[in-house]
Amino acid sequence: MEQIGVILLAGLTNGSVYGLVGLSISLIYGTNRVINFAQGEFVMLGVMSAILFMVTLHLPTWAAIGAILVVVVLAALVLELGVYQPLVRRGAAPLTIMIGTLAAAIIATGIALLIWGPLQLAVPNVFSLQALNLGPLMTNAQQLAIIGVFAGLLLLTWYLMYRTSFGLCIRATGVNPRIASLMGIRADRVVRFGFVFSALISGMVGILIGPLLGGQVGMGVTLTVKGFMAAILGGLGSPFAAAAGGVMIAVVEALVAGYGSSLYAEPIIFSLILAILFFRPYGLLGDFEAGRR
């Protein structure tokens, strides 16, 4: 019983990270039907900016967090105004825009390399890394904060999407931006909000996982892949489905690690995703979300 508890807690912790990245990818996809391949780079920027503001500039923690979020928001605006909008104005297909975001990710990594160098760097922890007992389970405040922030951001996203008129605009733009525009919705602003909000989430992920994973300028790619897997499994286009997909992937990973070997986790997860997509091509919760619209 204790073993399954440990596994589920580890799955929930890792799943919160994958889920938040998946949620970020899905938020942008939900507004413009484009997958942002630079999403992991927002996380990387969050991690590396934490080093800049907390270690190099010695800012107080909360000032540093504010500065980190400003950096990722600026990066999101650069991506939206410098890559997305120009390509959209020239009538580029979604696939072309996706390649544009991939190019932006590579450029961002290159710039980060010039600033922070190639080495893996230690990132200061915002919350304590000391052991914390939860009954028979053991964790630490930083890991609990990841789960807490995941839950909080899910709640915030749900409220925004389903309890505000702006959320209605977001969903309408996601269904059909042209009709949304005809209905008086500023679709371009909704898309910009998607970029900024998803970057904020990714920046917070960076602050939380940096002390656990360390910071390296190339770390964004893996996170994008995990987030993308989460979004595909859960259902692309629904932030909540993507988040659920992330948790599911991590729980399977933890179960395979706990009762077998992590060596086989990825093949098992990809087989699982493939099997699920055979029966539910829009992902586990894709139809549910489509119905809600």
Next chain:
Amino acid sequence: MNKTTNQDPVVVRNPTPSWRAILLCVLASMGSAAWAGTPLRVCYVDDRSGVAADTGIQSFNGFQIAVSEINDAGGINGQKVEVVSYDGKTDPQLTATFASRCAEDDGALAIVGGNPSAPAAAMIPVASEYEIPYLMLSAGTDNLTDMPAPFHFRVGPRNAQDAAAIAELIARQGFKRVALINNSLPFGTDSAHATEAALKTSGVPVVIQQTYDINATDLSPQIGRLRSANPDVIVVFPYAADGARVLRTLQQQGISLPRIVARSALLNTLRELAGDASDGVLVPNTVDMQRPDVKKFFDSYKTRFGEAQPTMYPVLGYDAAKMFLQAIADPAVQKALAADELADARVAIRDALIRNGNYQGLQGHAGATYQFGPDRHHGPPDQNWFVFVQVADKGKHLVAADLATFKPGS
């Protein structure tokens, strides 16, 4: 390509053919006595900005020290050695492309580099195709220098040798229940399997073996299973950041058993990220700081590049450069160079590396030598090579291992 510009005599450049032609014409018309045929150019190709950048940078620094020493002493027969360097970014395809450029465009006499195994392996076909000697560094995958290995050599130890050294230490220290934990990348899995096999030979049972994903933020399931197996020593085969996570999780769960971490703990990154959770960890190394020549080398390193802990990586670059420089001073190589026969010079360098196969470098215990030969292109011998170091001062320093206290129950 990274071009290093510094004020020492090591010249890093990549001249275009037209410039080389002009230079040739000018020198020929001057009838200069300084002209000695093929330039003494060597390529350094390694990861210096990817995940294994620590290793590539340190090895390149060691490499530059060796080249500077020879150039400061007047070069080889009055000719300075030129270095062309490329950053392969842990990308096998990019690394292979750079290796081809070294062989084809740069006219290099040899290629040195290759710390991570995958890009190091990617340069082997290039070396064979262009018949250019290639000295790879710490790439540990066992079969990289299996014969036939026409033009490539390995300077660093292979994973099976690390494994044998770890198994021998565990048996000697009297441990009876070994737990292995490794990441799911080839380095982790290969090393764990090799260690398990070596321990079996030594008669020490492995009570549990766990594998984890390199990006997992929570390793509690694996560490929990380790604990439940009740081992008396834990051996970890990680990369830098995940290794720190393993050590921190062990500390967090109150597991204070003796721990051995593979050579990745020689990198500052792992120890910095782990902090005091890494203190007391034993790490296999090939550098014996009791040797005066090794100490002198690290003093030179500190003067030029800042302080470095005594690890194999700077030494690998230095030893590889020294072996190459010794080879190009060989009369057969000089004859080919004077005749401007690049292909012949490369073959002669390969043969000289084999002839000078018992080179005594800075790796290993005093008196230990490399053991290259016609049928053996892997240099490090199985005996007298490994020196265990211990992590101290919250991960900041590597000190001589205190084996008297590294016992079961300690």
